[in-house]
Amino acid sequence: MNYFVNDKNYFNYLKSIIGISAVIIFAIISFAPLFFAIERLQMVTGVSVFSAMSAFTDRPANLDSLTFTLVEASISAIATIIIGLPIAWHLARSEWKHVRLVRALLAVPFVTPAIVAAMGFLALISEGGILWRIGIDLRLETGFIGTISDTFGWQHPGHFIALILAHAWFNLSLVIRFVEPPLATFDPRWEEQLSLLPGGNSRINRLRNLWIPFIGPAVLCAAAMTFLFSFTSFALVKWLTPFSETMESSMANMGGAAGIMGYRTDASLVILSTSAIQFLILMLTLILITVLQRRNNSRVSMISENVARKNRGKLSMAGKITIFSGIIFTLAPMISIFVASFRIRSSIGNGQFTERYSFDAWVAAWQGDLSYVSASEALANSLIYAIVTLLISLPLGWILSSTIHSLEKSNNMKLAKAVDVMSMLPLAISAVMVGLGILLGILRYNSSLFGFFLLPVLPHVMLTTPFVVRIMTPAMRAIDPVFEQQSRLLNLNPIKIWWHSRFSFLRGPAIVAASLTLAFSLGEFGASWILVRTGSWDTLSILVDQLMSRPKFDPMVQPVAMATASMLMILTFILFVIAERFRPKGDGGGI
Numbered sequence: 001m002n003y004f005v006n007d008k009n010y011f012n013y014l015k016s017i018i019g020i021s022a023v024i025i026f027a028i029i030s031f032a033p034l035f036f037a038i039e040r041l042q043m044v045t046g047v048s049v050f051s052a053m054s055a056f057t058d059r060p061a062n063l064d065s066l067t068f069t070l071v072e073a074s075i076s077a078i079a080t081i082i083i084g085l086p087i088a089w090h091l092a093r094s095e096w097k098h099v100r101l102v103r104a105l106l107a108v109p110f111v112t113p114a115i116v117a118a119m120g121f122l123a124l125i126s127e128g129g130i131l132w133r134i135g136i137d138l139r140l141e142t143g144f145i146g147t148i149s150d151t152f153g154w155q156h157p158g159h160f161i162a163l164i165l166a167h168a169w170f171n172l173s174l175v176i177r178f179v180e181p182p183l184a185t186f187d188p189r190w191e192e193q194l195s196l197l198p199g200g201n202s203r204i205n206r207l208r209n210l211w212i213p214f215i216g217p218a219v220l221c222a223a224a225m226t227f228l229f230s231f232t233s234f235a236l237v238k239w240l241t242p243f244s245e246t247m248e249s250s251m252a253n254m255g256g257a258a259g260i261m262g263y264r265t266d267a268s269l270v271i272l273s274t275s276a277i278q279f280l281i282l283m284l285t286l287i288l289i290t291v292l293q294r295r296n297n298s299r300v301s302m303i304s305e306n307v308a309r310k311n312r313g314k315l316s317m318a319g320k321i322t323i324f325s326g327i328i329f330t331l332a333p334m335i336s337i338f339v340a341s342f343r344i345r346s347s348i349g350n351g352q353f354t355e356r357y358s359f360d361a362w363v364a365a366w367q368g369d370l371s372y373v374s375a376s377e378a379l380a381n382s383l384i385y386a387i388v389t390l391l392i393s394l395p396l397g398w399i400l401s402s403t404i405h406s407l408e409k410s411n412n413m414k415l416a417k418a419v420d421v422m423s424m425l426p427l428a429i430s431a432v433m434v435g436l437g438i439l440l441g442i443l444r445y446n447s448s449l450f451g452f453f454l455l456p457v458l459p460h461v462m463l464t465t466p467f468v469v470r471i472m473t474p475a476m477r478a479i480d481p482v483f484e485q486q487s488r489l490l491n492l493n494p495i496k497i498w499w500h501s502r503f504s505f506l507r508g509p510a511i512v513a514a515s516l517t518l519a520f521s522l523g524e525f526g527a528s529w530i531l532v533r534t535g536s537w538d539t540l541s542i543l544v545d546q547l548m549s550r551p552k553f554d555p556m557v558q559p560v561a562m563a564t565a566s567m568l569m570i571l572t573f574i575l576f577v578i579a580e581r582f583r584p585k586g587d588g589g590g591i
Contacts, residue, residue, distance in 0.1 A: 036441030084175025113523025120333025397468025431526025
């Protein structure tokens with residue numbers, strides 16, 4: 001018995017050491033590049049970060065980028081809620097078959113790489129696309145879109161509309177994940193009883209006294225997260241609104257000239273001030289999300305989802321139309337990419353084109369006929385980075401989650417919250433700034449690392465580990481401590497106790513976290529776009545961007561880019577299917 005106690009104490013001590021080490025390592029990985037970047041920029045510009053922030057408004061272009069970023073992120077959040085809330089409502093409040101399949105389809109956009117989403121909407125709005133064929137020209141802005149521009153003096157309304165729709169498409173699953181689970185498990189008897197009272201005898205009263213208090217925090221949380229991801233959007237902005245700059249794209253465009261002593265000091269000053277303002281706004285958004293998630297998590301499931309659905313009856317015609325429209329909205333960009341990869345449009349003069357469909361673009365993409373790196377080589381690079389990222393992010397995120405959970409069990413809530421917030425802070429640093437931080441940090445201390453093949457793994461780890469923590473921490477909290485107590489009664493050693501009482505329950509969430517880590521790493525664009533300009537590390541997402549940047553004189557350019565994007569889309573879709581297969585029922589945000 002003394003041996004068992006000593007063994008247990010040693011195991012707990014070792015666990016504490018590993019947890020502390022993981023927290024320190026993650027803090028260094030996450031904040032050292034940012035610290036080095038700020039130090040380098042301050043050295044080049046000769047001003048402090050606070051002085052740079054105060055001088056932010058001195059440059060009119062800075063105000064333009066800030067204004068455009070705030071406007072597009074805010075309208076994207078509103079549009080996402082307007083589109084997603086009816087879908088979540090009808091998805092949750094009816095009995096019907098294949099609900100899990102439809103729920104999974106509506107969640108696909110969130111794990112779709114941003115560059116693939118950009119190509120999907122380009123395929124939708126370009127000449128020959130679905131919207132173009134029905135008379136909605138958002139790309140060249142002819143027809144009634146041009147009339148809107150001329151009437152209201154609105155520059156490029158079609159581009160802005162396309163960006164908002166793309167952001168709503170990309171973040172649609174956030175509304176579904178946050179709003180649908182509590183609605184699906186809500187006891188219908190509560191609504192029936194409230195309808196008999198003065199405060200619930202009308203739809204307006206029920207909305208004010210029941211639904212807003214019940215799902216309001218979830219809706220606001222989804223809106224805040226949509227704002228966060230739209231605020232840091234880069235690939236979608238780069239390709240859908242080429243004549244407008246957000247704070248993210250402004251830093252990306254200036255990044256090549258920043259941090260070099262005696263050269264383009266203005267560029268370094270812009271990045272220093274813009275990154276500081278952006279970080280402040282994102283931090284405030286993350287704090288708001290944390291508060292809203294805490295309130296949202298207080299909404300407990302009242303009854304079984306199956307029981308609740310049976311009590312509500314079959315899906316109405318309005319519900320069927322809403323769900324069907326949501327599925328079409330979700331699938332249209334992905335289908336458009338796939339179709340565009342086979343469609344080759346050739347000019348025959350006088351503004352006329354011919355179209356033919358073939359596999360030529362897929363063959364050219366795989367062989368690298370139009371690029372320095374073939375799709376097969378870019379795929380190999382992407383897979384290497386994704387696998388190495390997984391080997392680091394999953395154990396690191398697991399240990400961080402275990403540390404947070406252990407601190408909570410020991411009632412050390414303040415320290416647990418501190419570690420939890422620290423693990424989320426990389427989300428307050430945009431992907432472009434992460435890439436710039438690594439770039440400028442290396443430039444300051446060890447420029448020889450520019451040739452290190454695995455350098456892009458560092459930003460991937462920074463950006464994927466928080467999602468591992470968000471998936472694993474709730475899963476650990478949900479484990480009943482009774483199982484561990486029962487394992488101890490069997491006189492098992494600590495390793496076997498952990499295996500039977502914890503790992504068996506965490507295997508599913510771990511597979512979900514692993515699949516999403518691979519998917520997010522494969523699709524990461526902002527940080528990689530900054531770093532690959534210093535080496536030959538092209539990934540599939542970077543290759544798509546490079547192909548689309550080529551002049552379109554060759555009719556094969558766009559189909560080859562779409563074929564490459566289709567490869568990336570198919571790969572991430574497979575990983576998403578694996579994640580959904582092991583996602584527990586009733587898992588809401590999954591973040």
